[in-house]
Amino acid sequence: MLAADTPLPSLDTPPAGTPRLAGDLAIWIFILAELLAFGAFFAAYAFTRAHHIELFTHEQQALNRITGAINTMLLLTSSYFVVRAVQAAERSAPAPCARWLVAAIACGVGFIVIKLHEYSAAFERGVTLSSSPFHMFYLSLTFFHFMHVLLGLVILSALWLGARAGRYRPNDMNGLESGAAYWHMVDLVWLVLFPLVYVIH
Amino acid sequence: MQYKTQAVAKPYFIAAIGLFVGQILFGLIMGLQYVIGDFLFPAIPFNIARMVHTNLLIVWLLFGFMGSAYYLVPEESETELFSPKLALVMFWIFLVAGALTVVGYLALPYATLAKLTGNDLLATMGREFLEQPLITKVGIVVVALAFLFNITMTVLKGRKTAISMVLLLGLWGLAVFFLFSFYNPDNLVLDKFYWWWVVHLWVEGVWELILGALLAFVLIKVTGVDREVIEKWLYVIITLTLVTGVIGTGHHYYWIGTPEYWQWWGSVFSALEPIPFFAMTVFAFNMVSRRRREHPNRAATLWALGTGVMSFLGAGLWGFLHTLAPVNYYTHGTQITAAHGHMAFYGAYVMVVLCMISYAMPILRGRAANSDKAQVVEMWGFWLMTVAIVFITLFLTGAGILQVWLQRISATPLSYMATQDQIMVFYWLREWTGVMFLIGLVVYIASFFIGGDKKAATA
Numbered sequence: 001m002l003a004a005d006t007p008l009p010s011l012d013t014p015p016a017g018t019p020r021l022a023g024d025l026a027i028w029i030f031i032l033a034e035l036l037a038f039g040a041f042f043a044a045y046a047f048t049r050a051h052h053i054e055l056f057t058h059e060q061q062a063l064n065r066i067t068g069a070i071n072t073m074l075l076l077t078s079s080y081f082v083v084r085a086v087q088a089a090e091r092s093a094p095a096p097c098a099r100w101l102v103a104a105i106a107c108g109v110g111f112i113v114i115k116l117h118e119y120s121a122a123f124e125r126g127v128t129l130s131s132s133p134f135h136m137f138y139l140s141l142t143f144f145h146f147m148h149v150l151l152g153l154v155i156l157s158a159l160w161l162g163a164r165a166g167r168y169r170p171n172d173m174n175g176l177e178s179g180a181a182y183w184h185m186v187d188l189v190w191l192v193l194f195p196l197v198y199v200i201h
Numbered sequence: 202m203q204y205k206t207q208a209v210a211k212p213y214f215i216a217a218i219g220l221f222v223g224q225i226l227f228g229l230i231m232g233l234q235y236v237i238g239d240f241l242f243p244a245i246p247f248n249i250a251r252m253v254h255t256n257l258l259i260v261w262l263l264f265g266f267m268g269s270a271y272y273l274v275p276e277e278s279e280t281e282l283f284s285p286k287l288a289l290v291m292f293w294i295f296l297v298a299g300a301l302t303v304v305g306y307l308a309l310p311y312a313t314l315a316k317l318t319g320n321d322l323l324a325t326m327g328r329e330f331l332e333q334p335l336i337t338k339v340g341i342v343v344v345a346l347a348f349l350f351n352i353t354m355t356v357l358k359g360r361k362t363a364i365s366m367v368l369l370l371g372l373w374g375l376a377v378f379f380l381f382s383f384y385n386p387d388n389l390v391l392d393k394f395y396w397w398w399v400v401h402l403w404v405e406g407v408w409e410l411i412l413g414a415l416l417a418f419v420l421i422k423v424t425g426v427d428r429e430v431i432e433k434w435l436y437v438i439i440t441l442t443l444v445t446g447v448i449g450t451g452h453h454y455y456w457i458g459t460p461e462y463w464q465w466w467g468s469v470f471s472a473l474e475p476i477p478f479f480a481m482t483v484f485a486f487n488m489v490s491r492r493r494r495e496h497p498n499r500a501a502t503l504w505a506l507g508t509g510v511m512s513f514l515g516a517g518l519w520g521f522l523h524t525l526a527p528v529n530y531y532t533h534g535t536q537i538t539a540a541h542g543h544m545a546f547y548g549a550y551v552m553v554v555l556c557m558i559s560y561a562m563p564i565l566r567g568r569a570a571n572s573d574k575a576q577v578v579e580m581w582g583f584w585l586m587t588v589a590i591v592f593i594t595l596f597l598t599g600a601g602i603l604q605v606w607l608q609r610i611s612a613t614p615l616s617y618m619a620t621q622d623q624i625m626v627f628y629w630l631r632e633w634t635g636v637m638f639l640i641g642l643v644v645y646i647a648s649f650f651i652g653g654d655k656k657a658a659t660a
Contacts, residue, residue: 040473
């Protein structure tokens with residue numbers, strides 16, 4: 001248990017000179033919790049797969065790796081655009097910052113469209129949460145991630161509005177960096193999820 | 202106090218403590234019935250005592266939440282309460298309806314009560330925790346709506362803060378999810394499925410928002426830490442609560458006839474439910490250690506820290522203990538559940554309401570804090586009740602582990618009742634610790650009547 005006299009890192013801006021955390025500590029606590037949730041789900045996937053290796057390998061073949069790969073590219077690209085947006089804000093260039101964010105949002109929307117297409121194909125094949133253990137994990141993991149992409153897009157849109165209003169400046173990057181960190185987390189999770197569920201057998 | 206209409210909180214707090222005493226007395230009766238099966242039979246059968254024990258808990262916590270909201274909202278909104286008269290009228294309606302319901306439970310056979318109160322019009326009775334007659338349920342909705350109207354109007358006409366918004370979200374959620382108590386499908390699976398929308402989404406969802414808001418309010422007051430810092434923590438905590446708690450409902454869906462995927466969803470998400478509680482513990486200690494003032498009410502600070510620790514232990518740790526589907530397969534519905542239930546309710550909701558009362562009651566009585574002498578007695582009450590609940594939980598956990606072993610794992614499993622005979626000693630120990638809890642409660646109440654040098658009403 002924590003002793004009352006050992007204060008934790010504060011949620012305030014740290015004093016100058018100390019190493020700086022990009023974004024707010026609060027968002028990092030949240031990201032950590034999100035990663036734990038995905039981590040627990042990934043572990044459960046690995047555990048169940050070990051008991052049904054043939055079933056998992058067989059049903060994995062039915063997934064569309066091409067669209068999965070395109071989606072990976074889309075998320076990676078959007079993360080790159082978000083980096084450019086942050087860099088633009090650091091140069092006090094709000095207009096390019098907003099444009100990079102629009103590009104990132106467009107990639108995210110592309111991901112959503114492709115994913116919806118993939119889901120409708122899967123539902124036509126009769127994939128449900130109860131049709132097999134693999135299908136359960138495939139739908140649960142990708143849908144949970146899908147919801148995070150949607151939330152990420154809401155956050156990016158809020159950042160875009162903020163950028164257009166010129167809210168982010170070299171000495172006031174907290175909001176932009178926090179949102180960017182969240183979007184990178186969404187990307188990172190997909191980079192684990194895609195090989196794990198679609199590729200590795 | 203800063204706004205004179207905050208005074209309507211006082212009767213709510215007094216009623217809450219009064220009903221709390223009733224809850225504990227019925228707990229002791231039941232505890233004795235565990236070991237002396239026909240104690241008070243047939244006057245108060247076990248199932249009736251249990252119903253009164255749990256229903257009183259819920260009702261007094263609701264009184265506590267309402268009183269807390271009536272105290273908190275005017276101060277946060279920086280304006281008088283929309284209608285103090287409405288608040289007082291609702292107080293009497295709720296108290297009389299609650300008392301009549303309990304009298305009905307005790308004086309009439311349950312089936313007669315059901316017949317008299319229109320259960321054949323819309324059957325909602327007979328389900329654990331939702332045993333209230335239809336008219337009482339309707340009354341709860343009316344009181345809740347009038348209450349929500351009152352505090353929402355107050356927030357709307359005044360300053361809007363994160364704390365009052367989170368509190369409103371929690372209280373509206375409480376009212377909305379209670380509506381599922383009117384839905385009672387014939388299909389037992391569906392019935393249980395939606396029953397949890399009241400029970401789980403209350404205590405592991407919207408009530409946690411209320412808890413977070415009340416704790417944040419008291420911490421701002423007693424520590425003087427910047428509102429901005431405290432609100433940021435509050436946002437993190439409620440987000441974590443909702444992310445883990447909502448899908449975490451799945452940990453009740455393992456063995457009731459729902460699809461198998463709930464075992465995964467329930468296990469994964471509910472395994473993370475301790476995180477917001479841990480954040481709450483860190484929050485409380487961190488804020489107190491960074492305090493900018495020494496508030497004269499040290500008892501309230503103790504309750505705030507106690508809430509942080511005990512809610513994490515009771516709701517977080519003891520919940521995690523049996524939340525994973527493969528574990529719950531063996532522990533479902535055993536004394537492990539009872540152990541978790543006792544410490545979680547005490548640590549999270551009882552303590553936060555007593556924390557609010559501890560902070561607000563001296564101010565409502567015209568002083569910043571009680572005399573040192575009264576505070577010392579209150580802290581004795583705190584420690585007696587808290588230590589008692591820890592031991593009640595440990596004894597029930599011991600009983601539960603043995604029960605699981607003897608009845609469900611052993612190569613030669615015993616029947617339910619034969620198992621109960623084997624674990625009787627734990628029930629005796631639990632009963633005696635229950636007596637200790639009652640003593641703690643009496644000491645706590647006595648602290649309200651102790652004079653001495655009061656602290657000036659300037660803080």
